[in-house]
Amino acid sequence: MKAVKTPSIALIGECMIELQHRADGSLQQSFGGDTLNTAVYLSRELGEGAKVDYVTALGDDSFSDAMCQSWAGENIGLSRVQRLPGRLPGLYCIQTDAAGERRFLYWRNEAAVRDCFTTPAAAPILAALPAYDVLYFSGITLAVLGALGREKLLETLIAARQRGAQVVFDNNYRPRLWASVEEARAAYRSVLPHVDLALLTVDDEQALFHFSDCDAVFAAYEQVGTPEVVLKRGAEACLIRCNGEAFAVPAQKVERVVDTTAAGDSFSAAYLASRLKGGTPVEAAEAGHRLASRVIQVPGALIPR
Structure with missing residues (x-):
């Protein structure tokens, strides 16, 4: 993956x-x-030298307002965020066991993001995406x-690579989100030929494709x-x-795992940031492990700055 001095990235x-389910029964x-x-x-990780934009669709409710305010506070660009009247964002609850392993409960069937690439307002957003240095999706x-929406995304990935953009994919397979494993496999296989960097979780690859x-x-x-x-591979070397x-980079040891939520997401972020700054794959993996080891010691997806 080539380094980019002042990268523009659309995720x-x-x-x-x-909703984080606490031990006392309360919800955070x-x-x-x-x-x-x-x-x-x-x-x-990249700081002010980079442009990081988020591409999604939200509602016009107070939760969506708070999301946008939170993202702006993290220096995430909002110009590619659609606000759909009368719609709502999805919701999920995290429950963790004594070992820090998590279980998710979802309410997302009517989430606004399902129409992210099919509204009239999506056309200029789709047209703008190929100009980014990096496109990231999962x-x-x-x-x-x-x-x-997947058809529109595929067209965008092809156009972006033709213009020199790099495409990054995190496999994150969630069976409940798909009508069948066959549908999921077909969707993955349609985009994989257009990916420059694949950030994979071994369990998801085995669940989806049954690799030995x-x-x-x-x-x-x-x-x-x-x-x-x-x-x-979790606590094992990536x-x-x-x-x-070929490289194998050991994970960092953590004495007490509190919550593994976003461990893979944070690893991917630090890995990509390092590669964009010119780091080697080994240096990038070491950065990924460092950040993930901090994230899993704090409840919830996002640790304090």
């Missing part, structure tokens, strides 16, 4: 109202979503956009032609294949 996806309200989490951490993005081991994952992405592939070279 496409969904932010939801987050905040905001989160995989690509939004990455956008926040990416903005923090498997959850693919799911929530729906079939028509890590070598099978890398072989599949080599066949697709993805030049840089990062395989995230594995990287980049332009024919």
